[in-house]
Amino acid sequence: MIPTALTIDPTLAHPSGSEHAFGRLETSRGCLPLASLSVVAHVHGLEVATELHQTFINHTGAPIEAVYIFPLPDRAAVHAFRMQVRDRIVDGVIDERGRARDVYEHAIAAGQRAAIAEEDRPGVFTLRVGNLLPGEHVVITLRTVGLLPIEDGEVTWAFPLVVAPRFIPGIPLDDEQAGTGTASDTDRVPDASRISPPVLLPGFASPVRLSLAVTIDGAGLPVAGLRSSLHEVHAAPDGRGWRVELRPGERLDRDFILRWTLGGAALHSAAVWAPDADGEGATAMITVVPPVGAAAQARPRDVVLVLDRSGSMGGWKMVAARRAAARIVDTLGERDRFAVLAFDDRVESPPSLGSQLVPAGDRNRFRAVEYLAQVQERGGTELALPLELATRMLAGRDDRDRVLVLVTDGQVGNEDELLRRHAAHLQHVRVFTLGIDQAVNAAFLRRLAAVGGGACELVESEERLDEVMAKIHRRIATPVLVDVSVHGDGLDLATQAPRRLPAVFAGAPLVLHVRWRGRPRPGAAIELRGRLPAGTEYTQRIHLDSARPGAALAQSWARAHIRDLEDRYAAHPGDRTRIERAILAVSLRHQVLSRFTAFVAVDREIANPGGSPRTITQPVEQPAGWGEEQFGSLGGSTGASPVFGATTFGFVGAADPAAPPPAPILSPTARSGPKVVGAISLGRAGAAPPRSQVLRGRAAPAPAAPGRVSKQESVDGAGIDAGPYLARLLDVADDLLRARSGTPAAQLAVARLLELLEDLRTVGLDALAARLAPIAERLRAALSTADLLQTLHDAVTALRELAGKKNGPPPSPPRQRKGFWR
Template sequence: MMPTALTIDPTLTHTSGEHAFGRLETSHGLLPLAALSVAAHVRGLEVATEIHQTFVNHTGAPIEATYIFPLPDRAAVYAFRMQLRDRVVEGVIDERGRARDVYEHAIAVGQRAAIAEEDRPGVFTLRVGNLVPGDHAVLTLRTVGPLPIEDGEVTWAFPLVVAPRYIPGVPLLDEQAGTGTAPDTDRVPDASRISPPVLLPGFASPVRLSIRVTLDGAGLPVTGLRSSLHEVHAVPDRDGWHVELRPGQRLDRDFILRWTLGGAALHSAAVWALDDDGEGATAMITLVPPVGAAAQGRPRDVVLVLDRSGSMGGWKMVAARRAAARIVDTLGERDRFAVLAFDDAVESPPTLGEQLVAGSDRHRFRAVEYLAGVQARGGTELARPLELATRLLAGHDDRDRVLVLVTDGQVGNEDELLRRHGAHLQRVRVFTLGIDQAVNAGFLRRLAAVGGGACELVESEERLDEVMAKIHRRIATPVLVDVSLNGDGLDLATQAPRRLPAVFAGAPLVVHARWRGRPRPGATLELRGRLPAGTEYTQRLHLDSARPGAALAQSWARAHLRDLEDRYAAVTTPGDRAALERSILAVSLRHHVLSRFTAFVAVDRDIVNPGGNPRTLTQPVDSPAGWTDDRFGAAQPAPLGEVPSDLSDCLFSLDTLRGARQSAPVVPSAPMAAGPGAPAPRSGSGQIIPGPRRASAAPPPAAAEGDARSAPRAGGSASSIPATGSASRPVGAPPPSPPRAPAPAPQASAAAKSESRDGAGFDPAPYLARLFTVVDDLERAAGAATPDAAAQLPVARLSELLEDLRTVGLDALAARLAPIVDRLREALIVGRLLPILKEILAALRELAGDGGVAPQPPPRKRKWFWR
């Protein structure tokens, strides 16, 4: 049976092949991911985060939703939870194969279940299955991790989209590992797990985004707070700040906050905490570089490797050229350098060649002249330039050997690159400069750590100007080298990072160390190193107890697992790989921290879909900000899998789609947000990405790590794009005008509009809880110095709540709330909110108190979408 309304919108699915899915629309929408809510608490240089993902089934059949998403690569994922309507199921961490068996068996017998797996540092896959029609589930991940600080400036970056990556190699014809758009290849055997389908530019974002951050300086003043790429609302308090993302923003770039944390008060210190079971302890050591230690350094050999592939088009290419040219300008006559620009091939300035040349004025001019003409093109073949760079930097112990890589890091074969070049990179200092609004930070940090260097991230041309001084210091002589850690009265077990990097001016070194048992009274740690002049440097630190609740063990486990996983990627002998796999499993399971060999799984006890076999929907993601339709990775077809016969007329040629896009009306993006318990899909919009049908109801054998396979991908050509850099926005700026009501989808038919919207099966309690929260916010706004400005955000949240009520069919509650929202909007427009606010608050309290739902007629039976 066909759905009540099936309409086509050619602005949804991103593809470069000959076919694409259009927009499949019923009055209840289709995309499973309704809301993403992030709540972060920062204390000093540690951040604890809760990520809530709300999945809703608006289709007429059971589904399994798959979402490929990013998290900060330094963060330790230590807890997982599935919240259903009437109960909460805590996730259990287990070996990845066993966790998959448990999940697949639960799906096969008809139980609701969810599984979270790590595929790359910072890239995860979450599946939640057997959501029956009308179901909504909230999946929660908890993370903890350190924050970097340089020159007193702290950065918290939360990624929101997995950008397309260049996938080299020959496609594998076996069963694919995931439901992504790139096929698994001999060089990237799990490419289908890191390549989510991409929405076409201009499509209204289907996910409500909410980010809230609490900043506590832990006794140090927090100043200079600013957001780089998003509009935020910030309120100061006694200990720091409360920061909240303004509604209506997309998941197409990283969320980045920066602030200054009492730089003058920072000092070297060591704190420790005992494990929960008392069997071990963890210390966090912060080494602030000695002041005045820098001196005239040794001459340098610097190889500059510049990514000019298609994904670097637009402002990224401009920023990369500027960064490379300014690095060349800092070199002196005693230094030597080489410039390697790469895509599918490697090029150098014609007059200089692929060799080290003296840093003379003439050579530097020729290099800068060449860099000015470099344009984006081709694919990201990084192996060849790394091989050339390490060959040029071989030997020369009397000189500092430095490799600088300028790129967005969007490659899929990270493990292969580390395996092939890790041993050579350990003999040079590697610095990576990541340029993108959705950069592959995990890989760039791994690459820098192998070479004992560091990584800088640049999300705009304005940010490049701010970090250039740091970059110049990084390629100069470090303040301290050959750093080592020793314990007096301690049985040190291990440290993370395993290889301590050189220490540079303005950039404290943070080390996590483990030991067996409790430290003895008076125990100290000793840090040793060598100053530029060659003299020894020693600093002794007394251990102080960490504050209660400090997650030092989880932070150590994440850093140590990263070291072990990088070693695993680099070794080739089966015995060594097996030993490292056992070590990774042991650390991951003991400390409940997710790794590449473990997974979190949660299974509900009830059987809701006897026989299993739900339809797989892969959540599409936004195209990264600043990317165009025709770059190498953003143009990928959705995996077709088994296309139902109902959809046979939904396939269009690319030319037809492009022609239709030019005349298609634009649907304004409605404000996004919502609390973790509130399903909030966009009304009447969605996409289905069918995945492969399950082979059988029996649970499949455990999948071995690295045996993953995937679905087809089409390449695309690369081209430049217009510059889209965005300046940092200081917090506390005047709020924007109140949002307009979202326009209805222009394709909705009369049949769809007349379909029953009674909200059957949806509990109004989570929505009423949100209403109570908004009432509290409005009450606080009434007492503010400027009530109209303070009420902007609560009114925007109330508008989102109204849209959510209409989306899920709670029309009686929506009908009572709508006139209240209209009055608030009108009052904000004319600037006369205060006179009516008391009356409005009374009406909202009454609405929230009685539930707002009048008796409903018996619901009409919904028609099944898939049949």
């Protein structure tokens, strides 16, 4: 199906005889309207400010309205909007969504240029630019601010670049469609046409020029271990930090993900505040670094593992999901109980285990892993029933930790319906979501995890899976701190975000915002209260400091608070009027976009007398790693008319259906052999050696030196790649080197070493585990002794020797490649 928006005067054609242009989507006068997208970001500590520039050009012979459905980070607050046509600049204003639409429609009818930006989902937006004249170009600028997550000292900046197709359940509606997308609105997803952009077939020339640059300032903490997991990048020192730029020619078909370490050993609990511009209130951001060394005997757990086996999970995603599920099952102990649910538009359990919780003994775990090994993708993503079954299994006993783990790509369109049906039950269990995709629906998975007081982890490649599993092990174990609450000493705290504070786990700082009226008095403090695993009360007092000038604390709080309110709006239909008023009040006061507001910009000049421009909806790239068979699996529920979340555009024969499926894309370097591009090691004088550069190409390993372990280690005749585990071993060595006697950093580093030891035994790297065990035991015994410093030094030497690294001086920063931009 090709929507009428593209069957106007422009036609689909390709220039004959142009091999490079074959398959490119063009009109009779040129390409589609979106010409380029530019992202410029500035990171200071854990805060990121981003400018997104979208350039539209009208190549047709008549005025047009360009429609673009695009993603943004779901944690970010959109607080500014601008339209520029030639030398004319119009700053957008935020208003209630209905009024903003009226302003836009009246301007278009009057022949004025206008633009409107609306949020349809957390992280999914629709932009319309109308009355763009032939040959004219317009630049739309959006500004966002937000916070970056940090865990084990590693910061992640993920910027989504494509809205992936989603499963749209329900019966199509006969009413006028809400948007110009390719999916029909249904009784279960009444705005499906607003979240389903048309999709180009694979192999087409990239229709949009993409540029992306980010500067990273550690705010006084050292930046190291910088790496891009899905794109090739160029990094260079820039003043107090680094500047990272995307290689030219990259496509908008997967998320951009950049990670780095930020002085992990130096992080500590802190609170900073800033007044509102009008002086009526103030906002504080509180960073709580969890206590370590307070571990207690873990409580027995009831764990329900819910695995997505729908059609969109095909290829490397299904392989990674099976591996993740099997690893989670292997971590369970004899006192635990578990169940496995695999779902598409049906729900299945291992036949030998049934659909109830069973003891996690060796036999049952083996049966579950055996079942998971043969699970294949099929069908649609009907998530409601497995969530209902899982919460029903976990209802009841309070003497056990109740944990729900969801492994999926999250590509569903009925997010609000799912929250409405299941939010009340999910509040009584800890929910952990593992998102597997290169264009994952992270916003929805974070919403589910937040309702359950858990956390969300993202996996964009099989390589990343090995790194994430250590975190998953910790997350489904007993947390370090539970029942967390915040109290003000001399402050009248009004609101906190997130509304429900999650349990706190080792290595994962908790970041929250609080609001109050007026200014805090000198010496004011925030008191954090919670409960340790053993049941004892825990209190931490954090003094307030002034935030740096320009810190956007109020906007960050507003976005987090609006996200809480939007989830409550979805979950409590009877209270929607009051919640909608609250969302509007926060959005308008703090100039932050929400689902009930919109930014609109109107140029006073009459450009197209009479109005009525022709609408063109911009097609987007097919998500990387998706095949055509995955689009066919996005149909509606059984008994309903098929509803497809995406329509592909292109010429017959542009993609060869007989061609073998593409190999899983693990990283940029996997495409070009064993060279290291996109994994950048940053060294600095006097600092600990940087993380190792992990070669993602599979070059033949060199023989291991005596006492060292090769990256390919054979156990019981099976070849196992030890590379990711050796990389983690070097990370732990760096953490130990940065630690000091008696500090929590040493305890956390030792805890990570013990987790690594457990992982090695789980996957069968017994020889490496046997060599590592004595080192870990000596460190654990030395934590409370005066010999800790010497033991740390000896352990660092032994760990590096074990991983095959000589103990020399730190390497110099990499030389810049002069010909990179050629």
